[in-house]
Amino acid sequence: MTVPGPDAEAADHRSLHARIAADLRDEIMSGELAPGASLPSTVQLKERFDASNATVQKALQLLKGEQLVIGRAGAAVTVRDHRQRTVRPASYMAPAGSGEPYRWLTETERNGSRAHTALLEVAEAEPPADVAEALRLPASGTALLRRQLLMMDDEPVELVSSYYPLEIVRGTAITERRKIPGGTPTLLATLGHPPRLSVDRVSARVPTQDQYQALRLPGDLPVLRTLRVVYSDDERPIEATLMVKAGHLYELQYEFAAD
Structure with a gap:
């Protein structure tokens, strides 16, 4: 029987789009991404998280549903004012x-x-x-x-x-x-x-x-x-x-x- 190492228990088993949303949510709530600031572009997010375009868009949809960001297809996604x-x-x-x-x-x-x-x-x-x-x-x-x-x-x-x-x-x-x-x-x-x-x-x-x-x-x-x-x-x-x-x-x- 293989005994899992310490890193196996610490692995993040959430879907990739949920993990991307979690990291961006933390940056919004801590003020690193201030109200009115633009989020990194889809290309930048794909590179940062080694993710597909569809996965990045699913992450952004989560943040939009939480009313943390606003944006539409083809336009920059920005942090909503006065959300936190x-x-x-x-x-x-x-x-x-x-x-x-x-x-x-x-x-x-x-x-x-x-x-x-x-x-x-x-x-x-x-x-x-x-x-x-x-x-x-x-x-x-x-x-x-x-x-x-x-x-x-x-x-x-x-x-x-x-x-x-x-x-x-x-x-x-x-x-x-x-x-x-x-x-x-x-x-x-x-x-x-x-x-x-x-x-x-x-x-x-x-x-x-x-x-x-x-x-x-x-x-x-x-x-x-x-x-x-x-x-x-x-x-x-x-x-x-x-x-x-x-x-x-x-x-x-x-x-x-x-x-």
Whole structure:
């Protein structure tokens, strides 16, 4: 029996056109290929990747389907403007001021995009296991779910499912199917549960069917899944939110001060 060497296990078994798209996608997302820049010509890509014309075109079609590049037959393919966005969670975690809209909306519009939210569901529900653990719920315990889709320039950008302990929100506006001025952080603060600490757990996941459809994802690309747990006084968890966004279009930026 032949024992495979170490290189055999490390081989990239993806199709060549998927590998070409992956390399170009990384260059686009890192800024090496900036918005408005032309991609190398088909001839250059054929030479670089030792690929046929048809294989290169299949790779470019993947990137076009992901809305990372634009172009047509016989013309240069260019990187689309403003496709990758950097999200700074700390900029919209604090409660909004009196009469102000939800911070995500103001921060998005400050960066030059049109933003709105679509409230999809408000219901009592049994949360996923990691959310239930974060909220310290008993076995088969339920929480109040508010599920919404965040839209930017008429495109879905994030599917947000927020869960709240029932003993905190029962009888409040959070249980109603309507938008809350300033967002739930503001209302929770007025109820005597101001956010004191937020903890994020970020992972890359294969999208579920629901996520795939809601975010209009183009193909087999990962999503960024953030589980954010918000704690109030006495380290009491008051909110656990699952936020899912397309991994090929967004990056998260966190800032940490030195001790």
